[in-house]
Amino acid sequence: MNKATTATLSGVLFACVLAIPCYAAESQGDLAGKRIDLTEAAKPEGFVKISIVRGDLSVEGWDKDEVSLVGTLDEKTEQFVFDVSGRDTRITVRIPSSNTSWCCNEGSDLRIMVPKGSQVDIATVSTGVRLNNIRGGVDMSGVSGDVRIQNVSERLRIRNVSGEITVHDVDAYTRIKTISGEIDARSISGGGAFHTVSGEIILRDVNDEIDVESVSGDIEVIGSNISSARGHSVSGDIDLEIELIDDALVEFDSVSGSVRLQLDGKLNHRFDLETGTGSIRNRITDDKPKKSKYIRDEQLRFTVGDGDGQINVSTRSGDISVSK
Numbered sequence: 001m002n003k004a005t006t007a008t009l010s011g012v013l014f015a016c017v018l019a020i021p022c023y024a025a026e027s028q029g030d031l032a033g034k035r036i037d038l039t040e041a042a043k044p045e046g047f048v049k050i051s052i053v054r055g056d057l058s059v060e061g062w063d064k065d066e067v068s069l070v071g072t073l074d075e076k077t078e079q080f081v082f083d084v085s086g087r088d089t090r091i092t093v094r095i096p097s098s099n100t101s102w103c104c105n106e107g108s109d110l111r112i113m114v115p116k117g118s119q120v121d122i123a124t125v126s127t128g129v130r131l132n133n134i135r136g137g138v139d140m141s142g143v144s145g146d147v148r149i150q151n152v153s154e155r156l157r158i159r160n161v162s163g164e165i166t167v168h169d170v171d172a173y174t175r176i177k178t179i180s181g182e183i184d185a186r187s188i189s190g191g192g193a194f195h196t197v198s199g200e201i202i203l204r205d206v207n208d209e210i211d212v213e214s215v216s217g218d219i220e221v222i223g224s225n226i227s228s229a230r231g232h233s234v235s236g237d238i239d240l241e242i243e244l245i246d247d248a249l250v251e252f253d254s255v256s257g258s259v260r261l262q263l264d265g266k267l268n269h270r271f272d273l274e275t276g277t278g279s280i281r282n283r284i285t286d287d288k289p290k291k292s293k294y295i296r297d298e299q300l301r302f303t304v305g306d307g308d309g310q311i312n313v314s315t316r317s318g319d320i321s322v323s324k
Helices: 012-017
Strands: 004-008 035-041 047-062 066-072 079-085 088-094 108-115 119-134 138-142 147-160 165-178 183-189 192-196 201-214 219-233 238-254 259-264 269-275 280-283 298-304 309-315 320-323
Touching: 035 079, 066 088, 088 108, 108 119, 183 192, 238 269, 259 309, 269 280, 269 320, 280 298, 309 320
Parallel strands: 047 088, 047 108, 047 119, 119 138, 119 147, 138 147, 147 165, 165 183, 165 192, 183 201, 192 201, 201 219, 219 238, 238 259, 238 309, 259 320, 269 309, 280 320
Antiparallel strands: 004 079, 035 066, 066 108, 079 088, 269 298
């Protein structure tokens, strides 16, 4: 097996001149829809960079010090690269930039196995991505297509424009940012930042520091051992069921959405709650909100325990509810 396997219409001659072993296609037809089954030796903690324009991509970590690539190339493929050099592995499938078809079942369908200690970088345009069992960290960016990732360590960063993002069992600080897709993250150790514009955010079994933001989608968070929780919404509701450490800082605000905060465990916090035209419901103490004489707003400040932590919640027109 060649150390570098490269198929390209325009760059074959250049690659061969540089004495890089290459697989050369005589015509685009040799690449279009081609079935591939390739394996190369790789470093156990190397860097794997994958670039797929469209189709379906599955990446999984295994115990072998090898990179395996099995599947079918895009029907419009004009360049295919599978190169292992030192610690770096590069896998690329390119199609003509003038291509305007993104429908149906077109695109590559690839399954890639990498050493589980690898650091993986994925770039896509219109690709469904499934990834599992990567211990060196994952960085993924795309335009459209659903993303499902589980069993990741070290770090996880995802940037996508549209498509649902589902993440499970992550032992790392997690950053997820999307425009119109829903974020569903569960069993996240190490905290994270989760931002979307119009999609919902659902976080279950999270801990440490969390930062959530949505313009029009609802936010739901269930977590324990929270040291810091911050969030913002314009029109979506915020629903929190969290257990805080003694000196935790909680700050949430919404424009027209409501905020419901259910706190588990022992509390040692100062509360500062304020709404413009909504109402405040306090189910933790007997303290009642104060209402302004001339404008319809409510404010409530009280302390539970030693007051080492701080909880700030504000809305313009939404209701606020705190309970234990």
